[in-house]
Amino acid sequence: MSRAVEAISRHMGAPPETKQQTMKAVRIHTYGGPQVLKYEDAPRPQPQAGEVLVRVHAAAVNPVDWNVREGHMKDFWPHKFPLILGWDLSGVVEELATGASRFKIGDEVYSVPDPTRNGAYADYIVVRESELAFKPNSLHHIQAAAAPLAALTAWQSLFDTAQLQPGQRVLIHAGSGGVGHFAVQLAKWKGAYVIATASTKNQELLRELGADETVDYTRQRFEDVARKIDTVLDPIGGDTQERSWQVLKKGGILLSVVQLPSADKAKALGIQAVFVASHPNGAELAKIAELIDSGDLKPIVNRILPLSETRRAHELSQTGHIHGKIVLRVKEEQS
Ligand SMILES: NC(=O)c1ccc[n+]([C@@H]2O[C@H](COP(=O)([O-])OP(=O)(O)OC[C@H]3O[C@@H](n4cnc5c(N)ncnc54)[C@H](OP(=O)(O)O)[C@@H]3O)[C@@H](O)[C@H]2O)c1
Numbered sequence: 001m002s003r004a005v006e007a008i009s010r011h012m013g014a015p016p017e018t019k020q021q022t023m024k025a026v027r028i029h030t031y032g033g034p035q036v037l038k039y040e041d042a043p044r045p046q047p048q049a050g051e052v053l054v055r056v057h058a059a060a061v062n063p064v065d066w067n068v069r070e071g072h073m074k075d076f077w078p079h080k081f082p083l084i085l086g087w088d089l090s091g092v093v094e095e096l097a098t099g100a101s102r103f104k105i106g107d108e109v110y111s112v113p114d115p116t117r118n119g120a121y122a123d124y125i126v127v128r129e130s131e132l133a134f135k136p137n138s139l140h141h142i143q144a145a146a147a148p149l150a151a152l153t154a155w156q157s158l159f160d161t162a163q164l165q166p167g168q169r170v171l172i173h174a175g176s177g178g179v180g181h182f183a184v185q186l187a188k189w190k191g192a193y194v195i196a197t198a199s200t201k202n203q204e205l206l207r208e209l210g211a212d213e214t215v216d217y218t219r220q221r222f223e224d225v226a227r228k229i230d231t232v233l234d235p236i237g238g239d240t241q242e243r244s245w246q247v248l249k250k251g252g253i254l255l256s257v258v259q260l261p262s263a264d265k266a267k268a269l270g271i272q273a274v275f276v277a278s279h280p281n282g283a284e285l286a287k288i289a290e291l292i293d294s295g296d297l298k299p300i301v302n303r304i305l306p307l308s309e310t311r312r313a314h315e316l317s318q319t320g321h322i323h324g325k326i327v328l329r330v331k332e333e334q335s
Contacts, residue, residue, distance in 0.1 A: 025122035026310045027082040031071030034311040042084065045118065045126040052103060052127050053095035054111070057141035057331040059120040060088035061313045062149050062178060068115075069314065077116045085310075086328070087113055089120035090135050090144035100129045110135040110289070112148045112280045121310055123330060133285035136292035139299070146299035146325035147182070151288045153278040154183035157233055157255045158190070161276050166191030168230040171222065171247060175211060176202035176323040179235045179257060181300055184209040189296045195226045202323050205300075223247050231255065245269060300324030306332075 025042035047053045065085045067073055090110040093103045103109060113120065113127045135144040157179075158164045170187045174180040175196025187194045188210035196211040199218045206214040215222045217240075226247040234241045237259035244254055245265060253272040254261050261273035291297040302324040305313050313326045 023123035024307065025084050026086070026307060027084050027121075028069055029082045031069065031074070033070075034066075034314045036069060037085075037311050037314065038082075039308045039310065042082070042122060044124050047095055047097035047100070047126045049097055050099040050129055051097045052093055052100050052109075052129055052132060053097075054089065054091040054109060054125050054127055054132075055094045055331065056089050056091040056120050056122060056125055057329075058090050058145035059086045059307075059328045059330055060145045060147075060149065060178075061086070061310075061317050061326040061328065062088055063317060064115065064149075065119070066314045066318055079116070084118040084120075084122050084125075086119035086121035087115045088145055088149040089113065089125060090139075090141040090148075091120075091125075091331075094124065102129055103132060108135045108141075108144075109133065110144045110148050110285065111282070112152055112278070112285070114280055120330075121307060121328065128280075130282050131280040133282045133289055136289040138293045138295075141331070142304055142327050142329060143299050143301055145327050146301050147288065147292065147297075148285055149278065150178035150325065151182040151186075151297070151299070152281060152284055153179045153257055153276070154186050154233075155284055155288060156278050156281075157257060157276045158183060158186055158231065161274055162231045162253045162255055164190050164192055164231055167193070169193045169226075169228060170195070170231045170233065171226045171229045171244070172196045172211075172233045173222075173240055173244070174198065174235045175206045175209065175214075177235060178325050180233070181205075181209055181324055182297065183233050184211050185297050186291075189291065192231075195222075195229070197222050198323075199321070205323060234258065234261075245271065301327050303327070304329055 022041045023044045028036045093107040109132045111132045170192045172183045175184045176198040194211045195213045196206045197215040197217045228249045229247045230252050232244045232254050234256040250270040260275040266273035303326045307328050307330045
């Protein structure tokens, strides 16, 4: 502190703002490979009207994070550098701006924040109140952070878009992945008949999640097993999506979260085909938390890494063969 500042602060008492103004964050300053992820000091954000400042305890990694990092989303989302990545979090309410009244300081919350703004690879994040829900009581922050984005994607695909009904037949590709492991459990909870795909090492996991039938895509063609399907959930695209048309019955629905299915093909076959882009929704996260607390839904945490090892987390996620979720521990001492 300079002498002048010291003299002024002695005269005026402690400065009104004694809170730490910087925080640790993982930011990118340019698009590129994992090396562009920088663990560094960043300004602590300030909540504006209707917003909440959350102390992040844990943040999950999703494929969207490295898609943004590599610049694949730049035509859709107007990001500015430096950018904090990571749109999946669990933490504690630290500060409320005017107009934010549903939560109070100290509440434990989880969220999918707006992916067009700074993310959760940081000590603090500003989130709109509508994007927050109380975190499931039965989970600690590490497990809770694993749920929001992937579970919300599965929920919005199967329930909001496909209107999945009890007794319907659903094929879930990549049932062991982030989105897939929630989709299998949610479809079972709804009372659907679930067929799920994964490689050999994940067959047991698919059964534990509740799948009625499993397909090892390295040994079997799913179209030889799955027939008369009402709903296909496709988190893979390409050849997997192309071969999925034939398993659907007329009037069925092909949901893809990765690649827009052909409208022409859908029309010709009498099938509905939809690209689902998930979006933040605190109210739906509250329902998901209820299912977690009642034991109907469980996030699987595959790996926990400290925030400073985000590069490693991205490299693992980019293999495309991690089951469950990778979670970054942001706050060191956690309950
Ligand atoms: N549109 C949206 O709103 C939205 C939201 C979330 C995610 N997504 C996208 O959805 C995709 C999946 O996301 P995610 O988080 O679920 O990914 P993920 O967790 O990284 O998926 C990995 C899983 O995929 C399985 N897998 C890989 N190739 C497979 C194949 N050919 N057939 C069946 N399973 C296969 C792997 O199982 P094995 O190791 O056994 O192969 C692994 O368990 C990503 O492209 C992501 O960007 C989109």
